[in-house]
Amino acid sequence: MKYESQKVALWYFAAAMGLFAVQILVGLLAGAVYVMPNLLSELVPFNIIRMIHTNALIVWLLIGFFGAAYYLIPEEAETELHSPTLALVQLGLFVFGALAAVVGYLFRIYEGREFLEQPTWIKAAIVVVALMFLYNITLTLIKGRRTVITNILLVGMWGIAIFFLFSFYNPSNLALDKMYWWYVVHLWVEGVWELVLASILAFLMIKMTGVDREIVEKWLYAIVGLALFSGILGTGHHYYWIGTPGYWQWIGSIFSALEVAPFFTMVVFAFMMVWKSGRRHPNKAAMLWSLGCSVFAFFGAGVWGFLHTLAPINYYTHGTQVTAAHGHLAFFGAYAMINFAIITYAMPYLRGRQPYNQLLNMWSFWLMCGGMAFMTFVLTVAGVVQTHLQRVLGMDYMEVQEQIALFYWMRLGAGVIVGVGVVLFLYSIFGPAREERPASIPTNYQPAE
Amino acid sequence: MTERFTKAAARNIFYGGSLFFFATFVALTALSHLYIVNTSTDKAGLNDAVARGKHVWEKNACINCHTILGEGAYFAPELGNVWKRYGGDKDHDGAVTALKGWMAAQPSGIQGRRQMPQFNLTEQEVEDLAAFLEWTSRINTQNWPPKLSG
Ligand code: HEM
Ligand code: HEM
Ligand SMILES: [Fe+2]
Numbered sequence: 001m002k003y004e005s006q007k008v009a010l011w012y013f014a015a016a017m018g019l020f021a022v023q024i025l026v027g028l029l030a031g032a033v034y035v036m037p038n039l040l041s042e043l044v045p046f047n048i049i050r051m052i053h054t055n056a057l058i059v060w061l062l063i064g065f066f067g068a069a070y071y072l073i074p075e076e077a078e079t080e081l082h083s084p085t086l087a088l089v090q091l092g093l094f095v096f097g098a099l100a101a102v103v104g105y106l107f108r109i110y111e112g113r114e115f116l117e118q119p120t121w122i123k124a125a126i127v128v129v130a131l132m133f134l135y136n137i138t139l140t141l142i143k144g145r146r147t148v149i150t151n152i153l154l155v156g157m158w159g160i161a162i163f164f165l166f167s168f169y170n171p172s173n174l175a176l177d178k179m180y181w182w183y184v185v186h187l188w189v190e191g192v193w194e195l196v197l198a199s200i201l202a203f204l205m206i207k208m209t210g211v212d213r214e215i216v217e218k219w220l221y222a223i224v225g226l227a228l229f230s231g232i233l234g235t236g237h238h239y240y241w242i243g244t245p246g247y248w249q250w251i252g253s254i255f256s257a258l259e260v261a262p263f264f265t266m267v268v269f270a271f272m273m274v275w276k277s278g279r280r281h282p283n284k285a286a287m288l289w290s291l292g293c294s295v296f297a298f299f300g301a302g303v304w305g306f307l308h309t310l311a312p313i314n315y316y317t318h319g320t321q322v323t324a325a326h327g328h329l330a331f332f333g334a335y336a337m338i339n340f341a342i343i344t345y346a347m348p349y350l351r352g353r354q355p356y357n358q359l360l361n362m363w364s365f366w367l368m369c370g371g372m373a374f375m376t377f378v379l380t381v382a383g384v385v386q387t388h389l390q391r392v393l394g395m396d397y398m399e400v401q402e403q404i405a406l407f408y409w410m411r412l413g414a415g416v417i418v419g420v421g422v423v424l425f426l427y428s429i430f431g432p433a434r435e436e437r438p439a440s441i442p443t444n445y446q447p448a449e
Numbered sequence: 450m451t452e453r454f455t456k457a458a459a460r461n462i463f464y465g466g467s468l469f470f471f472a473t474f475v476a477l478t479a480l481s482h483l484y485i486v487n488t489s490t491d492k493a494g495l496n497d498a499v500a501r502g503k504h505v506w507e508k509n510a511c512i513n514c515h516t517i518l519g520e521g522a523y524f525a526p527e528l529g530n531v532w533k534r535y536g537g538d539k540d541h542d543g544a545v546t547a548l549k550g551w552m553a554a555q556p557s558g559i560q561g562r563r564q565m566p567q568f569n570l571t572e573q574e575v576e577d578l579a580a581f582l583e584w585t586s587r588i589n590t591q592n593w594p595p596k597l598s599g
Contacts, residue, residue: 034524041556041564046524047513112507114521148460172500174585175485178520179478214456221459228467232474241593242518243489244481249591251477315593319519319527394596397526401563 012067077144159192175243296333322383367421502581527599
């Protein structure tokens with residue numbers, strides 16, 4: 001860490017991990033209600049539990065992205081942040097909005113569109129938060145060096161803010177509502193968020209492998225190009241059965257099938273860079289998370305996405321546990337794991353330590369990844385059985401659910417394993433760390449840091 | 450020099466291509482917008498009751514247990530075609546009465562069965578909800594879902 005203002009990232013990472021803990025606890029509760037349906041059913045019904053689980057996820061991922069940007073931009077731009085104070089005010093406002101939303105949900109205050117449940121004033125606060133961020137990093141980049149990584153990151157962050165504006169449009173025609181709802185949800189996770197993901201991964205690769213920036217930057221353009229060329233029209237895979245025209249079955253199937261390409265390219269990129277450099281970075285845990293992220297994103301988004309993306313298959317699997325399986329592994333592999341990677345990489349610098357608690361951190365990697373993989377597997381089996389019974393044989397929904405109860409127990413078990421992994425991760429990151437970084441050795445022995 | 454050129458080319462392809470695909474996407478959604486408004490949904494039938502019913506649907510966050518047209522949560526049955534499951538396409542008043550009865554009977558309190566909350570809806574709200582669900586059941590969804598079970 002070269003720049004004092006990078007320190008604001010520490011607060012962002014702490015806030016993100018706090019909300020992550022909330023997300024997991026509430027997720028465990030949701031999984032428990034699935035198998036013990038009378039649990040809390042009057043006090044906090046399932047719908048409220050679920051919206052806290054998903055909203056906490058999205059908010060902590062965004063806070064993590066902001067933190068990652070505040071960490072890496074000064075180093076890339078070779079200058080201090082325009083205003084660290086503004087960055088902290090921005091975080092305070094965002095965390096306040098998030099907590100206000102959760103408390104509101106418990107008191108039945110929500111707007112009731114999936115993932116966009118926040119009351120309008122909180123949505124407006126999110127826009128203000130995004131503008132504060134964009135203002136701060138844009139001014140930082142104007143006075144500093146501009147790299148491909150910062151450019152792509154900035155485009156991604158602008159995209160996040162711009163597409164979020166569609167959340168304010170809620171027509172009374174349900175089909176229209178749904179069509180534009182995907183402008184936020186799909187164009188985020190299969191569009192602009194991929195730009196953020198790829199640029200953070202590229203930053204980590206430059207720092208940890210020391211491979212020449214020129215090479216990394218060309219890979220980065222290839223990845224984000226593939227992502228947007230396939231992902232924008234790939235939105236069509238949500239326009240099959242919601243009242244939109246039939247041509248989307250062709251466009252959606254073809255382009256979303258191509259969405260596997262950027263994720264595959266990310267795997268090749270990450271492993272090639274490590275293999276090429278032959279250098280061993282001391283932060284082995286950060287390396288594990290970075291490589292693991294590319295692999296899990298490929299499986300969760302790429303393979304599990306492709307599984308149900310072709311229209312004739314999606315006709316049967318649409319809105320079943322297959323979707324839940326994919327949603328979990330994709331969000332975890334791509335966006336949760338890139339956060340764990342940058343946090344694991346940056347924390348030793350932010351705390352002025354040598355890489356610490358590596359073994360514990362790597363244990364948490366295997367527990368979380370193993371748990372999520374098992375959860376995805378059992379939900380996929382549940383989804384296939386559900387699809388057959390309900391969509392092919394036409395059996396009643398509630399009867400089908402009784403048939404697949406066993407898989408919900410296994411999902412809860414998998415969740416407990418994930419939970420143990422989370423505790424280990426948080427302890428390994430924020431817990432006691434010995435071995436201070438000696439003052440005489442510069443913290444940045446470029447290019448591999 | 451060639452190195453530089455290649456990177457500039459990569460950049461131009463990225464920005465140019467993305468703009469091209471985005472413009473195509475916007476044009477196609479504009480077409481779809483017109484198709485939805487004029488063809489696949491009932492324009493004349495989209496009255497105040499339907500709009501109010503959609504609001505009741507949202508205010509109570511039904512989507513966080515149920516799916517509607519396959520989107521939402523997977524904890525409770527699909528409701529895009531519940532109007533047809535209730536036989537509303539043949540007996541309108543019967544389906545409204547059935548819906549009123551259902552909403553009033555929640556939560557069932559049965560041990561080991563998933564619970565739906567009591568939303569304390571007014572008579573009017575349930576009727577609006579019925580109007581919304583009826584209107585939704587008539588959206589042209591390319592024959593989805595495959596079975597009445599949703
Ligand atoms: C990291 C990237 C991705 C994330 C985070 C993600 C996440 C999700 C989530 C949460 C849903 C459920 C949305 C809802 O509640 O209705 C979903 C649906 C879907 N995703 Fe992804 N996804 C990603 C990438 C992909 C890719 C690359 C593909 C295709 C190759 C894909 C194919 C699908 C399909 C077809 C559906 C609709 C499922 C249905 O019909 O029920 N996803 N995705
Ligand atoms: C302790 C582990 C977890 C458990 C037990 C759990 C449980 C659940 C449950 C029961 C639902 C509701 C499914 C439904 O509507 O029927 C859900 C939804 C969801 N969870 Fe989790 N979850 C866990 C961890 C995670 C993690 C780590 C992520 C992502 C990083 C995640 C992302 C999501 C998403 C995106 C949805 C919405 C899915 C969709 O709309 O298709 N969850 N989770
Ligand atoms: Fe998508």
